[in-house]
Amino acid sequence: KNSHRISSFIQSKLMTAEDVAYKLPKHLTLGTSGFTPAGYPKMIVPAYAKRIMEAKKRSGDNNEFSINLFTGASVGDELDGVLARTGTLKLRIPYQSHIDIRKLINNGNLNYIDMHLSHVGRYIREGIFPPIDVAIVEACDVTSDGRIYLTNSSGMSGTYLALAKDIYIELNEAHPMEMKGLHDMFLPDSLHGRPINIDHVDDRIGTPYFQVDPKRIKGIVRTNVFDSAKGFKKPDDISFKIANNILEFILNEVDHGRIPKELLPFQSGVGNVANAVLSCIAADKRFEQIEMYTEVIQDSIFALLDADKLKFASTTALTFSPQGQIRFFNEINELKQKFVLRPMEISNHPEVVRRMALITMNTALECDIYGNVNSTHVLGSSMMNGIGGSGDFTRNAYISVFMAPSTAKGETISAFVPMVSHVDHNEHSVQVMVSEHGLADLRAKTPKQRAKLIIEKCAHPKYRSQLLDYFNHAQKVSFAQHTPHDLKTALSWHVRLQETGSMLEGDTTTKTATR
Numbered sequence: 001k002n003s004h005r006i007s008s009f010i011q012s013k014l015m016t017a018e019d020v021a022y023k024l025p026k027h028l029t030l031g032t033s034g035f036t037p038a039g040y041p042k043m044i045v046p047a048y049a050k051r052i053m054e055a056k057k058r059s060g061d062n063n064e065f066s067i068n069l070f071t072g073a074s075v076g077d078e079l080d081g082v083l084a085r086t087g088t089l090k091l092r093i094p095y096q097s098h099i100d101i102r103k104l105i106n107n108g109n110l111n112y113i114d115m116h117l118s119h120v121g122r123y124i125r126e127g128i129f130p131p132i133d134v135a136i137v138e139a140c141d142v143t144s145d146g147r148i149y150l151t152n153s154s155g156m157s158g159t160y161l162a163l164a165k166d167i168y169i170e171l172n173e174a175h176p177m178e179m180k181g182l183h184d185m186f187l188p189d190s191l192h193g194r195p196i197n198i199d200h201v202d203d204r205i206g207t208p209y210f211q212v213d214p215k216r217i218k219g220i221v222r223t224n225v226f227d228s229a230k231g232f233k234k235p236d237d238i239s240f241k242i243a244n245n246i247l248e249f250i251l252n253e254v255d256h257g258r259i260p261k262e263l264l265p266f267q268s269g270v271g272n273v274a275n276a277v278l279s280c281i282a283a284d285k286r287f288e289q290i291e292m293y294t295e296v297i298q299d300s301i302f303a304l305l306d307a308d309k310l311k312f313a314s315t316t317a318l319t320f321s322p323q324g325q326i327r328f329f330n331e332i333n334e335l336k337q338k339f340v341l342r343p344m345e346i347s348n349h350p351e352v353v354r355r356m357a358l359i360t361m362n363t364a365l366e367c368d369i370y371g372n373v374n375s376t377h378v379l380g381s382s383m384m385n386g387i388g389g390s391g392d393f394t395r396n397a398y399i400s401v402f403m404a405p406s407t408a409k410g411e412t413i414s415a416f417v418p419m420v421s422h423v424d425h426n427e428h429s430v431q432v433m434v435s436e437h438g439l440a441d442l443r444a445k446t447p448k449q450r451a452k453l454i455i456e457k458c459a460h461p462k463y464r465s466q467l468l469d470y471f472n473h474a475q476k477v478s479f480a481q482h483t484p485h486d487l488k489t490a491l492s493w494h495v496r497l498q499e500t501g502s503m504l505e506g507d508t509t510t511k512t513a514t515r
């Protein structure tokens, strides 16, 4: 554990989490640091939740408090969990992955606006969303002239610090002072802005801190806690197969001169498959050094570092397990040269993403035979996490790849369906679809050619003939032949899943509908 030098400025602002909890308004729009879940505040909000619960007990009034919670992306239980359990959350933006928040959303008890992360700042600056009353941001240092040095994520911190009426800082001493210098703080102009001059993954255009008028900092709470990111799970066989299919595709693109030999920067989402891709690159002699331009870096980066294959990584969060955090902090001086943390308004900005010429790799819940992807809604209605940055990156990618295991829930669900029950990424943006069975290169293909490829290459053998039957039948009854559909049965797989617990025709082994 580190012990920070507490300056007289910090000393003059010190408060306990409980002190702050009693200063926060009862009706609050709160903007916090934190992204997937890294660098989020961990002490003040649990104290505030305690205050709310005590007040509720005393008065029995459920409407005495109401909270809108704005973050960068998903945050830990100390923020999403404790607030969800107070029953006072009214609005949550823009991305979450907490079980209690998800329950509230899907029971219809919490307004959730699922949006492209690159749009969030604008919506707040322009007053489309309510203004930020209070920003609570985790930092590793604060200076008397108001320079705030962030911790494991950048997310929306800069924007909330710029816009909030009051600022509270959690000074987290678990982070070494050497974290200073990792961040590159720069916010875009509104409307006709200056170009964002990032030409290379490692370009810096801002400052390592975000500066505010120190008078706006109303209090500083000392903490010493790690982020609650889960431990690193070794990718499974299916993830490795998907990863290998992607890498073979990339090498083939290099052979055809469409990707340079030194490759292009990678963006990858969170989860098993994303980790497997990096593990495979680390182990595969055909790959030398790679660059990342992404939102989230997980523990799988260490395999690349150990193989000396990481040239540079630009991200908005370092989402490490406790072991990963310890390793990163121990090697911070060395590793600092290879990382930059950017605000998500920059990391996800279409202008920069397009200029970076990225190979993007994100995960689909389901994909239809024509290449439309659903990443967010189970059975068209139940929110999983949110679109996050996947749309920002996909739409502006040099090559956009979507990956999915071909089935879910013990093969009762096919990830490849006649028509997706919700569209996040449409057929015009999805260029490559891949499962453990193979890869469908959808570029320059007509809808009917795409359908054949997706069924043949990606679908699970168990569902292939059922998909072909649909496709053949659709061509017979469709209103027109460009993108043939039978509108009567296009969503029948989802209806069957809801009614019988399986998408498979004649499957009598399951009875419970999946939620």
Ligand code: 0RQ
Binding pocket: 036, 073, 074, 095, 268, 269, 270, 271, 272, 273, 295, 296, 362, 363, 364, 365, 366, 375, 376, 378, 379, 384, 385, 386, 387, 388, 389, 390, 405, 407, 408, 409, 413, 414, 415
């Ligand atoms: O549920 O654990 O209960 O079995 O969905 O699926 O396979 O564990 O995959 O953790 O990578 O999540 C799309 C949700 C995938 C994620 C999604 C069930 C499956 C399992 C999770 P169980 P896996 P992952 C960077 C980019 C959108 C945002 C994004 C996501 C659970 O990747 O949120 O990409 N993406 N952001 O069983 C019903 C289906 C299903 C299904 C899988 N068709 N129907 N359930 N599952 N397919 C990050 C940010 O932007 C911040």
